[in-house]
Every structure is written in C-alpha cells, then in structure tokens.
Amino acid sequence: MSESYDFLFKFLVIGNAGTGKSCLLHQFIEKRFKDESNHTIGVEFGSKIISVVNKMVKLQIWDTAGQERFRSVTRSYYRGAAGALLVYDITSRETYNALTTWLSDARMLASQNIVIILCGNKKDLDADREVTFLEASRFAQENELMFLETSALTGENVEEAFVQCARKILNKIESGELDPERMGSGIQYGDAALRQLRSPRRAQPQGTQECGC
Amino acid sequence: NEKLKEGFSSGSVQREAKWIKIIDQWDRILSKKSSKVRPCQKGIPASLRAKCWPLLCGAANRMKQHENLYKTLDEQPALQSWVDVIERDLDRQFPFHEMFQSKDGHGQRGLFRVLKAYTQYQPDEGYCQAQGPVAAVLLMNMPAQAFWCLVQISEQYLPGYYSPLLEGVLFDAAMLTWVLKKTCPAAHKHLQNHGVEPLMFATDWLMCLFTRHLPFNTLLRVWDLFFCYGVRVLLQVAAVLVRRVLGRAEQRKQCQGQMETLEKLRGVKEEVHDEDDEFIAEVRFRFLNLIGL
Numbered sequence: 001m002s003e004s005y006d007f008l009f010k011f012l013v014i015g016n017a018g019t020g021k022s023c024l025l026h027q028f029i030e031k032r033f034k035d036e037s038n039h040t041i042g043v044e045f046g047s048k049i050i051s052v053v054n055k056m057v058k059l060q061i062w063d064t065a066g067q068e069r070f071r072s073v074t075r076s077y078y079r080g081a082a083g084a085l086l087v088y089d090i091t092s093r094e095t096y097n098a099l100t101t102w103l104s105d106a107r108m109l110a111s112q113n114i115v116i117i118l119c120g121n122k123k124d125l126d127a128d129r130e131v132t133f134l135e136a137s138r139f140a141q142e143n144e145l146m147f148l149e150t151s152a153l154t155g156e157n158v159e160e161a162f163v164q165c166a167r168k169i170l171n172k173i174e175s176g177e178l179d180p181e182r183m184g185s186g187i188q189y190g191d192a193a194l195r196q197l198r199s200p201r202r203a204q205p206q207g208t209q210e211c212g213c
Numbered sequence: 214n215e216k217l218k219e220g221f222s223s224g225s226v227q228r229e230a231k232w233i234k235i236i237d238q239w240d241r242i243l244s245k246k247s248s249k250v251r252p253c254q255k256g257i258p259a260s261l262r263a264k265c266w267p268l269l270c271g272a273a274n275r276m277k278q279h280e281n282l283y284k285t286l287d288e289q290p291a292l293q294s295w296v297d298v299i300e301r302d303l304d305r306q307f308p309f310h311e312m313f314q315s316k317d318g319h320g321q322r323g324l325f326r327v328l329k330a331y332t333q334y335q336p337d338e339g340y341c342q343a344q345g346p347v348a349a350v351l352l353m354n355m356p357a358q359a360f361w362c363l364v365q366i367s368e369q370y371l372p373g374y375y376s377p378l379l380e381g382v383l384f385d386a387a388m389l390t391w392v393l394k395k396t397c398p399a400a401h402k403h404l405q406n407h408g409v410e411p412l413m414f415a416t417d418w419l420m421c422l423f424t425r426h427l428p429f430n431t432l433l434r435v436w437d438l439f440f441c442y443g444v445r446v447l448l449q450v451a452a453v454l455v456r457r458v459l460g461r462a463e464q465r466k467q468c469q470g471q472m473e474t475l476e477k478l479r480g481v482k483e484e485v486h487d488e489d490d491e492f493i494a495e496v497r498f499r500f501l502n503l504i505g506l
Contacts, residue, residue, distance in 0.1 A: 017298070017301075017342065018298075018301050036304075036305075036309070037305065038305050038306075038346075038425060039302055039305050039342050039345070041342060041343045041416060041417040041420050041421055042412065042413070042414075042415075042416025042417045042420070043413060043416070044479075045472060045475055045476065045479065047472060060472050065342070067298075067341070067342045068377075069341060069375075069376070069377045069378070069379055070342075070379070072378055072379050072380075072383060073379055073382060073383065073412055073416050076410060076412050076413070077412075077413065
C-alpha cells in the first residue's frame with residue numbers, strides 16, 4: 001500500500017516510567033486503551049497519518065522506556081526529533097518533579113528547536129490528583145511548552161496532543177522558523193521523488209546480493 | 214497401544230536418562246570439565262530443566278553456600294521506593310500467562326519476592342525493569358531456585374545488563390553490530406544504510422533474553438544454550454533473527470527506510486515457530502562459525 005503525505009515528523013514520547021506513555025501512543029493509533037501492556041524496554045514505535053491544516057502529516061513516533069537507567073540507551077533515539085510529548089502522571093508528584101531533567105535531555109539531545117507538548121496523563125484519576133492543572137500550566141508557560149491534560153484510558157485530549165504539536169511544527173515551517181532541509185530537523189518531505197532528489201544516497205539501488213551468510 | 218507410545222517416546226526417554234546420569238555425576242563432570250554437558254544441542258528434556266538450569270548456571274552452588282540468605286532477605290523489608298516500582302510492574306509480566314494473571318496469585322507474589330530480594334542483595338543496582346520478564350520465566354520453571362538463577366544471570370552471565378548505566382547492554386549492542394557484519398553482511402549493510410542501530414531493536418531482545426520475542430518452547434531451548442554457553446548465545450540468536458527478517462534481498466526491498474526496517478524487525482516473532490528445530494540448529498551453526506572467526 002502506498003501512503004501519500006506532505007510531511008513526515010519524527011516524534012518522541014518521553015517521561016518517567018508508569019506515566020502511560022505507551023498507552024497514549026496505543027490510544028492515539030488504535031483508538032482504544034491498552035489494558036494489558038508490558039513495560040517498554042528500549043523503544044517501541046508507531047506511526048500514523050493525520051490531517052493538519054490541509055496537510056497530510058505522517059507522524060513517526062518513538063515511544064521510549066521511562067526507567068531512569070534506560071537513559072543511556074534511549075539517548076540514541078532522540079536524534080532528529082521534531083516534536084515530543086513530555087508525559088507525567090497527575091497522580092504522581094514524583095513524575096512531575098522529573099520534568100526538568102527530561103526537558104533538558106530533549107533539548108540537548110534532539111534539538112534546541114524541538115516542539116514539546118506537556119501531557120498531564122491519567123486525567124481520569126482526578127480523585128488521586130497530586131499535581132494541579134494551574135501549577136503544571138505555569139511550568140509549561142515558563143518553559144515554552146504547550147500543555148494538555150490527557151487520559152489514555154478515555155482517550156480525552158490524546159489525539160489533540162499529537163495534532164497540536166504537529167500544527168505548531170507546521171506553523172514554524174511556514175513562518176520559516178524551521179527549515180525541513182536542515183540536517184536533523186526531524187522533518188522530511190513526503191513526496192518520494194523530491195526526497196530522492198534531495199538525498200542522493202537514498203536514490204542508489206540497495207544491495208541486491210543475498211546475505212552471504 | 215502402549216508399545217506404540219513407547220516407540221514414539223523412546224528418543225526422549227533415552228535423552229532423559231542421559232540427562233539424569235549427567236545430573237548425578239555433576240560434580241565429577243564439572244571438575245573434569247568434561248564435554249558431556251554438550252547434549253544441550255538437543256535441548257534439555259522439559260522434565261529436567263528445573264534441575265539442570267540451576268546446576269548449569271551455578272545457582273545450585275550459590276544456594277548451598279548461602280543457605281539461608283534468600284530466606285533472610287525475604288523476611289526483611291526493602292527500600293520502599295523499590296517496592297513501589299516493582300509492585301507497579303507486577304501485572305505487566307506475561308499478563309496472558311495463567312500463573313501471572315491474578316494480583317494475589319502465586320505468580321505475581323513470587324515475582325515480587327524475588328525482585329525485592331534482589332534489590333536487597335544488590336542495593337547498588339536495585340531493580341531494573343528488564344529483570345521482570347526474566348525472573349518470571351525462571352519462576353515458571355523452578356520457583357525455589359529462581360532468585361539464585363537471577364543473581365547468576367545478573368552477576369556472572371550478563372554483568373552490566375541491569376546496572377544503573379547499562380554498560381553491558383551498550384557494549385553488547387556494539388558487539389552485535391560486529392557479529393552482524395561478520396555473519397550477515399548484506400543485512401548489516403541494509404541496517405547501516407537506513408540508520409538502524411542494534412540499540413533500536415535489540416535492547417529488549419538482549420535485556421529480556423528474548424522472553425517477549427520468541428515462541429515459548431523455542432525460548433526455553435535458547436535458554437538451555439544460554440545457560441551452557443553464556444552471552445554469545447544471545448548475540449547469535451539476535452543475528453539469526455535479523456537474518457530471518459532481512460537475510461533475503463526481496464525482504465530488504467520491502468523495507469526501505471529506518472522505520473520500515475524497525476517495524477519489520479519488531480515482527481520477528483512471526484518468523485520463528487514454536488519448537489523451531491531449524492532455528493536452534495541455525496543458532497548453533499552460527500555459533501560455531503563465530504568461534505572460528
């Protein structure tokens with residue numbers, strides 16, 4: 001099946017373990033809650049084409065392991081990400097306190113220009129809330145992040161989070177603030193011909209020999 | 214009818230008898246470094262795995278040396294921060310396996326005890342999420358020795374795999390690049406061309422010892438080999454998996470691009486059967502080849 005899209009954006013999903021990163025991704029792609037899920041070791045992937053301001057955008061999403069010790073491994077996934085969902089759990093102060101570290105990782109390892117949306121997940125568990133909406137939105141403002149509270153369980157604001165982040169990136173491309181041609185921008189043009197023209201290495205025929213093993 | 218049965222199973226009965234003999238003479242075999250342990254080629258009979266794995270990996274010995282240690286750790290409280298993290302993960306291990314389904318079932322409870330004890334035994338390392346599925350498979354096979362097997366795996370077989378910096382994983386991911394280059398050059402080239410690094414697809418494979426990526430019976434046979442030969446088996450299995458997915462030119466043609474290649478690698482489980490003799494033979498063949506390099 002050939003897919004047609006105008007742009008391809010690389011996205012990251014980052015944040016502490018157990019905040020629901022994989023469930024957000026699953027809800028976004030499958031439109032349902034993933035009830036029984038393994039914790040992510042290393043990285044998982046997903047992709048989906050969405051329509052944003054008359055453009056078809058393919059999101060290529062890298063869902064990373066949250067446990068701190070995986071950082072030495074997950075660093076290699078950050079390169080060239082255009083956008084990120086930075087996730088914490090509204091019922092866990094600890095996951096909120098870790099945001100600054102995640103943020104500096106993303107800006108340092110992906111790109112200074114990475115567009116980040118802060119997601120306060122598990123919105124459905126309001127009774128157990130440890131982080132107020134106001135507090136988080138202030139943090140978002142101070143750090144130039146967009147902000148939504150989401151629920152991977154009910155699906156509330158999940159699609160919106162991805163769409164808003166993509167829309168901001170598109171705006172930045174249109175205003176010239178982001179240059180898709182720049183190496184490591186995390187953005188590619190969708191048109192295959194154009195892509196091949198611009199990236200001669202990809203136009204080469206791939207090796208046709210059998211694996212010699 | 215009985216005779217027929219006997220005929221069918223005679224191979225495995227013989228194999229079992231052979232293994233029972235090996236177990237009986239374990240100390241002598243080990244001291245002589247005899248090559249008798251080799252029957253792992255055909256896999257350890259299922260009925261004897263619980264006995265063999267702890268002997269092979271040295272867990273049985275450690276248990277003897279530290280007779281009451283696990284019991285003591287088990288009775289003492291652990292650091293609450295570790296307890297919280299472990300508890301959160303308990304229902305995320307083999308959620309479809311009967312043993313681990315219920316919150317207070319013996320599977321989840323056993324898992325908690327083993328993982329908690331490890332954080333007390335090795336406080337500098339604590340708990341790594343990838344130890345969960347490994348401990349779960351150990352518990353399925355030999356609940357009483359699971360803790361000491363986990364210790365042996367984490368300390369002797371895979372040092373640096375679960376520690377705070379994961380230096381062992383980083384090193385072996387780099388090794389895998391080398392192994393692929395040597396044993397499967399076309400696939401290696403494909404990965405390079407598309408910017409796919411082993412850390413992107415093999416972190417989970419290596420750290421969880423393929424628990425999530427191989428059909429169960431084939432997984433057990435891979436572990437048989439692993440307990441005999443150690444970490445190189447993991448690298449060989451990884452190489453064979455890559456080759457199953459990207460070994461042929463038409464397979465590589467189907468996945469032009471980084472994400473396409475990663476998707477393909479993620480679906481690797483479909484390329485391996487349960488009781489996949491051919492797969493195991495390939496792993497062993499590659500393994501011998503690698504020694505020859």
